[in-house]
Structures are given as C-alpha cells and as structure tokens.
Amino acid sequence: MPRARRAATTQEQLCAAALDLASVLIIAMDARGRIRSFNCEAERITGYARDEVLGKSFVELLDFEEQRPVLEAFAGALANAGTVQPVQACLRTRAGKLREVIWSVRYTGADAGGLLLATGRDVTDEMVRAERVGQRERLAAVATLAAGLAHEIRNPLNGALVHVAFLERAIVRDSNKQAMLEATAVVADEIKRLANLVTRFLEFARPVRPHFERTTVREALAGVCQQAAASAQAKGVHLLCDLSDVDVELEADASKLSQALSNLLDNALEADSKSVCLRARRGPRQVLIDVEDDGRGLPALDAPIFDAFFSTKEGGTGLGLAVAHRIVSDHRGTIDVSSRPGKTIFRVALPLEQAAGDAR
Amino acid sequence: MPAARSRRILLLDADQRTSRRLANLLEEDGFRVEVLSDGASALARLSEHPLPDTLITELNLPALDGATVARSAAARSPDMRIIVLTRHPNLLVPTSFGPVSPILLTKPLDFACLLELLDA
Numbered sequence: 001m002p003r004a005r006r007a008a009t010t011q012e013q014l015c016a017a018a019l020d021l022a023s024v025l026i027i028a029m030d031a032r033g034r035i036r037s038f039n040c041e042a043e044r045i046t047g048y049a050r051d052e053v054l055g056k057s058f059v060e061l062l063d064f065e066e067q068r069p070v071l072e073a074f075a076g077a078l079a080n081a082g083t084v085q086p087v088q089a090c091l092r093t094r095a096g097k098l099r100e101v102i103w104s105v106r107y108t109g110a111d112a113g114g115l116l117l118a119t120g121r122d123v124t125d126e127m128v129r130a131e132r133v134g135q136r137e138r139l140a141a142v143a144t145l146a147a148g149l150a151h152e153i154r155n156p157l158n159g160a161l162v163h164v165a166f167l168e169r170a171i172v173r174d175s176n177k178q179a180m181l182e183a184t185a186v187v188a189d190e191i192k193r194l195a196n197l198v199t200r201f202l203e204f205a206r207p208v209r210p211h212f213e214r215t216t217v218r219e220a221l222a223g224v225c226q227q228a229a230a231s232a233q234a235k236g237v238h239l240l241c242d243l244s245d246v247d248v249e250l251e252a253d254a255s256k257l258s259q260a261l262s263n264l265l266d267n268a269l270e271a272d273s274k275s276v277c278l279r280a281r282r283g284p285r286q287v288l289i290d291v292e293d294d295g296r297g298l299p300a301l302d303a304p305i306f307d308a309f310f311s312t313k314e315g316g317t318g319l320g321l322a323v324a325h326r327i328v329s330d331h332r333g334t335i336d337v338s339s340r341p342g343k344t345i346f347r348v349a350l351p352l353e354q355a356a357g358d359a360r
Numbered sequence: 361m362p363a364a365r366s367r368r369i370l371l372l373d374a375d376q377r378t379s380r381r382l383a384n385l386l387e388e389d390g391f392r393v394e395v396l397s398d399g400a401s402a403l404a405r406l407s408e409h410p411l412p413d414t415l416i417t418e419l420n421l422p423a424l425d426g427a428t429v430a431r432s433a434a435a436r437s438p439d440m441r442i443i444v445l446t447r448h449p450n451l452l453v454p455t456s457f458g459p460v461s462p463i464l465l466t467k468p469l470d471f472a473c474l475l476e477l478l479d480a
Contacts, residue, residue: 147448150448151447151448152447154447154448154466154467154468155375155447155467157467157468158375158378158445158447158467158468158469159375159377159378160468161468161469161470161471162378162381162382162385162468162469162471163378163381165385165471165472166381166384166385169385169388191468192468192470195466195467195468199466202448206448
C-alpha cells in the first residue's frame, strides 16, 4: 500500500474511533438532513442502532418537541457555511423518553462533502439535578421561615391554654354550667389541635437527624401497635399487628420509625376501613413492612399523597404521609403504594444495614 | 395536698401574664409559686434561701437562657426537680443541660399534665 494511502487510512480509522469514543452525540447529515453517520453516544442516548437510522431524516427520527429551532439552526449553518449558536431541543428516544440535548451545528461546505454536522450534549440529568437543587433550596428557605413561625405560635397557644384551664376551673367553682364547660373544652381541643399541627409541621420542616441504632422491628414498633390498638378500638376498626415473624435486627432510629409507621397506621385507620393490618417480613437485605387497609382507597394513584399539605381528609394536616416518607427516605428505604377501593397497601422497605460512615 | 418536696415552685417565663395565671392556678392547689421573667434575676433568686423544690423554666429567656439557669439550680440543690418548657423539643440540645436531666414539657402546657407531674 502506498505510504500516502496508508496514512489516510490510519487517519480515517482514528476519526472513526474518536467518533465512537466521544461522550457527545455526533451525527452527520447531508444537506437535506438525511443521516449519514451516527456515533455510539448517539446510539446510546437515542436508543436507535446506526444501521436503522442511516438515510433517515434526522428531524423526523428524533421527533423533536419543537422542530423549528433545529431547522433554523440547520438553515443558518447552510447559509453561513459555518457554525451557528447552539440550540437546545428535546428529542424523543426510541423508547419514547424525552431527553434534553444542546446541539451545535456546522456545515462543512460543499467542497468537504456538503455535510451538516450536529453534535449534541445530553443535559437532561443536569437539568433534573439543577431543578432538584433549586426545589430543595426553595423548600429549605420556606421551611426555615415557616418553622420560625410555627415555633412562635406555641407561645400564644400556651397563653391561651393556660387561661382556658383557669376559665374551666372558674366555671366549675362559680356556676358549673355544662354548656360553658363544653365550650371551654372545645377551645382547649382546638388549641391542642393547632399545637399538634405545629408539631407535625416542625417534624416535617425541621427534622432532627435520625440516630441509628441496632434494634429489632418488633422492639421498634411495639409502642406503635399499642397506640394504634387504642385508636382502632375507638374507631371500631379491627386491627391486626403481626410482627411475630420478624425478630430481625436492623439499623434504625426507633422513635422516628415508630412515627412513620404510626402515621401510616393513622392514615389506614382514617380511610373508612373495617380492618387494618400491620405485618412485616424479612427479605434478603431488607425488612418489608406492610400497612394494609380495606378502606376507600386513594383518590387516584398519581395523587401527590406524599407531598406536604396534600390531604383528602376533613381536618387532615396533609403532613402525616409526608413525614412518613421523609423518615423512610432518611433510612434509605422506600414506600410503595398499591391501592384500589377495598384494598390499599403501603409497603415500607428498609435496608437492614445503613451505609457505614453515613454522615446524614 | 401536693407532696412536700414540690410545694415551692419557681416559675420562669418571659410571658408574665400567662405565668401569673398559671401561678394562680397552682396556688389554688396549694403550691407556693414565685414568678420571674428573665434568667439573670432567676440566678440571683437561686442564690437565696429557701430554694424552690421545683424549677419550671422556659428554654428561651431574656438575659440568660433556661438551660444555664437549670444547671445553676441543680448545682445549688441536686434534689431540685427541673421542668423545662419548650416550644420545640427538636431544638433542644440535651448536652446544654450538663449533668441535669430535666423533664421536658412542650408548649402549649396542659395544666392537668403539669399537676399530675407535680403530684407524682
């Protein structure tokens, strides 16, 4: 092989290898936008194989949410025979997923094969991360503000409740009028309800870091069952707490875990159910705790039930499930829900071990 | 009648109107209650006799915080019962009490609960 030819071949091989090593999508098209080459990253991101896309229209294949910016970039590159400002366009993968990609487009010019070269950087995960951080920061700011407010609410509540106690006693002493006593009892109840709301809100907005210790599911949840039994009886709901099979050890913050399960049980008990069941079993690396009820079921499966202040119950705070979710997440666990009228299961999966050196 | 050991109470809270009302109620039940509204005057009071049997203090006080007062009270009288009123138990740093292990009550205070505690 002549030396010049050999050098060219090596150069081509090098280019081909570089194309496939690149961590950006690199797609070459003819002037009509038909795909001529498609690198590995383009295959990975879009889910299409090179063989099935060659010759197809770039814009049609990737089914952009908005075609116009892409087409304008192409037109601009063709007209200026150079590079144009990068454009962001959201493509649809073969599996139907949307990916945000920032595209740079350049026209090689007719002398160099008349190709349109598009390179794209997938920024979907970056955007999701940024959005999450932004959301977290906004939430933290609101939470700090609201926690301060909630904290300050306790003082006037305290003043009010102490004075209600005084009034109650004065009524008993002076007239013992039942209607007045009932009225003061209502005021006291309302103050306590408000205080309870503040407590729950603070648990949500200013959670204390969990303190992990070795415990067993049965030990951690004994108090919860007892407490739930009392409230089930008051509501006339049949409650079955079966933790007998799970004397398995796990690393958890027992009081927080109790809080989470107690919130899930409260939720089940308040779902117009006749019976509620709490049971646990051990998986290979985790404990699964189910809270099942035969109540009305969730309003919709995509209802944001774990969002703070989402509630479908009269007088509900909308914090019970949000707090439960946060606690379980702090334990690196998950809560899954399946629901239809007559059967709703909240399944809590908790890892048996927390990651070592976890500073949370 | 309340047990002898808890008869004398020092009540500390910046909200004097409520403290006085609470003191009225406790006095009707046979307790002797002194009300103060800041940490510095509480510390001064704790250097005099007779010392209270029970200290009920809010955590946030003007001049000096409730935890400091509680530590000083416990140093003067190890038998003194210490009840801390807090608006947010989560914010409480247990170590700030040193060797003292106070009874924590969250505001709003349930008077019946307090009575039960004092009679115990």
